[in-house]
Amino acid sequence: MTKKLNSKYIIIGAGLSGLTIAYYLLKNGESDFIILEGRDRVGGRINTKDGIDLGATWFQNHHSNLNELMDSLMLNKFEQYSKGQSVLVYNTMAPAHYFESHQISPSAYRIEGGSATLIEALTKNVKNKIKLNTTILELIDDSQTIYVKTNQGVFSAEKVVSTIPPKLSATLKFTPSLPENILHAMEQTHTWMSNAMKIGLVFKKPFWRNKELSGTVIGQVGPVIELYDHCSNDGRTYSLMGFINEGLRDVSPEQRKERILEYLEKYLGKEIRDYISYFEKDWSKDQFTSCENLKSVYMSPQYGNPLFDEYYFNGKLLFSGTETSPEYGGYLDGAVYSGINAAKELLNRD
């Protein structure tokens, strides 16, 4: 087999888990690795555009792995804005219920500068090791070497850690095949938030704050399921961000936007139409997060199957990523936890 590039380790995926592995390897003096990433950007399910987190946003104090990583990267957090009246919509035909959420809910935090700041900090010292637009197609176990077949050729290493979400990993070719039990576990592991649809609206002014509204709009019956204030902490950008109803997936983009605006106008006021920019992201349409055979999951699925902790390909292949984590699987914290563990495994094995 022709070798395109050799390194001791290959990390597959430049999402939070993959970049955490790289950060810890480097921190512990190991620099002999490369990172292969299918997308044309880093971050995976962390994706911030014009200050809008179209992927992950919030975390809490008990997410200790993430909090510690942020401290070590000297990143700051700030509390989600929730002052003023929030809106609860039970029935789109009946009047909305208004409530104060500020005092009752446990604090949710955001990363200063947006979630992508975490990715930028992790990427800082490993930029030259990341190969974008490199989609993994097959993993081949061959004696002392593991080969990674991609759309950009074949790469080889002593060990590979894959952070591809398990459900997508199940669509890869493994030669020889992996045991049936892990393939089954991969197929059964829902990719967290892979069915989510998010929107973001940027404004000149936070008009809702000026009306004593928090910007929070919650309800299962309308086009918008959850909406929150998403202004930056430094007062430079003013925006609203939230999740929309999956029923809007197959509606045309123009109709979708109009239904969202019409709905929000009712609860936040006509100023909603004065947005500077509008963003939307349907994660189910993103081939690096979602699969064709995706089904919506409304219950929190189980993560951290112990089968993901084992080595495969005679000790050369390891899995990581938030869905493999027994601690806060699905969340940012789970991605960090699994990344740290994978890095420790690599460092301790040699």
Ligand SMILES: Cc1cc2nc3c(=O)[nH]c(=O)nc-3n(C[C@H](O)[C@H](O)[C@H](O)COP(=O)(O)OP(=O)(O)OC[C@H]3O[C@@H](n4cnc5c(N)ncnc54)[C@H](O)[C@@H]3O)c2cc1C
């Ligand atoms: C809309 C949304 C909202 C969310 N909100 C929150 C939140 O508020 N708080 C929270 O804690 N978590 C949230 N999450 C979850 C959080 O984003 C994830 O837990 C975390 O980012 C996962 O990181 P990861 O590295 O494990 O996986 P990923 O970010 O999915 O990284 C995997 C990487 O592998 C790459 N890849 C996939 N297939 C291939 C292939 N064949 N070849 C090469 N590369 C490939 C991908 O492009 C990606 O970069 C949210 C997620 C979404 C989508």
